[in-house]
Amino acid sequence: ARAIQQRRRPRGMPVPEDFAEAELVLPALEPGDALVENLWLSVDPYMRECMDGDWELDRPLEGRSIGLVVETQSPELPIGSLVFHRDGWRTHTVLTARDARVLPRYDGIAPQTFLGLLGGTGLTAYVALTRIAHLRPGETLYISAAAGGVGSAAGQLARLLGAGRIVGSAGSADKVRILTEELGFDAAFDHRAGPSVSAQLAEAAPDGIDVCLENVGGEHLEAAVEAMRESGRIAWCGAIAQYNMTSAPAAPRNLFDLVAKSIRLEGFLVANHRDAQTEWEEFLVPHLRSGRVTDRLSVTDGFERTVDAFLGMLRGENTGKSVVQLTPH
Ligand code: NDP
Numbered sequence: 001a002r003a004i005q006q007r008r009r010p011r012g013m014p015v016p017e018d019f020a021e022a023e024l025v026l027p028a029l030e031p032g033d034a035l036v037e038n039l040w041l042s043v044d045p046y047m048r049e050c051m052d053g054d055w056e057l058d059r060p061l062e063g064r065s066i067g068l069v070v071e072t073q074s075p076e077l078p079i080g081s082l083v084f085h086r087d088g089w090r091t092h093t094v095l096t097a098r099d100a101r102v103l104p105r106y107d108g109i110a111p112q113t114f115l116g117l118l119g120g121t122g123l124t125a126y127v128a129l130t131r132i133a134h135l136r137p138g139e140t141l142y143i144s145a146a147a148g149g150v151g152s153a154a155g156q157l158a159r160l161l162g163a164g165r166i167v168g169s170a171g172s173a174d175k176v177r178i179l180t181e182e183l184g185f186d187a188a189f190d191h192r193a194g195p196s197v198s199a200q201l202a203e204a205a206p207d208g209i210d211v212c213l214e215n216v217g218g219e220h221l222e223a224a225v226e227a228m229r230e231s232g233r234i235a236w237c238g239a240i241a242q243y244n245m246t247s248a249p250a251a252p253r254n255l256f257d258l259v260a261k262s263i264r265l266e267g268f269l270v271a272n273h274r275d276a277q278t279e280w281e282e283f284l285v286p287h288l289r290s291g292r293v294t295d296r297l298s299v300t301d302g303f304e305r306t307v308d309a310f311l312g313m314l315r316g317e318n319t320g321k322s323v324v325q326l327t328p329h
Pocket of ligand 1: 046169175316322
């Protein structure tokens with residue numbers, strides 16, 4: 001199998017030289033094992049954080065993948081099963097049933113959707129809005145990194161939940177257009193252009209916001225606190241603006257406003273809400289089938305371009321969830 005390993009710790013923004021491809025010799029199958037050929041890999045912001053210390057160097061990386069069972073000694077993983085696993089950026093792996101989820105085959109829904117809306121990305125949006133922020137019909141919602149995987153899922157979900165005004169920020173004029181013209185946002189702005197995030201948010205949500213799904217941190221979180229109405233809720237999901245920073249972020253400076261406005265700020269990890277997966281699938285599948293919701297993916301072709309896809313996602317080149325498609329051999 002071919003695998004991508006981390007050679008050294010990135011300093012700030014990672015570069016291709018921080019990674020290397022390695023050839024792995026896979027173990028012979030033992031009873032209970034299955035050989036999985038990967039079809040799709042996920043490149044995720046959390047991986048950047050793991051690269052600073054959690055992950056050992058020169059070892060295959062962890063990561064969300066979807067593959068096909070091609071040889072088996074496991075009755076629970078028959079040949080041809082489509083499986084989700086976390087064995088990382090590699091072409092093949094040997095798994096037992098404990099480490100793999102056999103995916104249901106939903107008519108008309110592509111397997112890679114299990115890395116996007118039907119996977120942890122969509123589940124994060126669902127948990128944020130329903131369990132953490134308790135979005136209510138008619139409320140105004142602000143989403144940062146709104147054109148990304150979690151953001152584009154959350155915007156579409158918020159519409160289904162009856163949100164009033166939905167506002168998003170993203171990093172280019174084209175993404176802003178996609179948010180308002182294709183993803184149902186009422187207003188959007190380019191955080192890389194124009195005045196401060198806070199000034200742009202005030203213009204896009206002149207009456208303030210009730211709920212925020214915060215993916216960026218720093219200046220974006222500060223702007224959300226400023227725009228928040230009394231008794232607002234912030235589901236703090238990520239802080240991508242600081243994953244590549246080598247020093248502490250300068251904002252937010254206004255956290256004491258949480259007191260005056262009785263705002264609730266709650267961080268969460270989707271890993272602690274896996275029990276919501278079935279509920280999410282049951283809710284989402286009919287909407288996916290009817291086309292009311294679309295799984296936007298940014299697809300990079302070829303295993304050898306996995307690192308490019310990862311770096312591109314950190315630079316904001318993706319719209320929707322960033323995934324890599326492997327060519328079957
Ligand atoms: P995205 O698809 O949103 O990709 C990341 C996006 O972040 C880029 O496309 C870019 O979009 C934006 N970005 C990058 N750098 C900056 C910056 N300096 N300032 C502002 N925006 C930036 O990734 P995901 O949907 O997978 O993840 C989104 C967030 O959700 C991340 O913070 C991630 O860590 C978090 N997350 C948290 C989970 C949890 O359990 N709490 C689970 C999954 C994700 P643009 O062009 O718009 O700037």
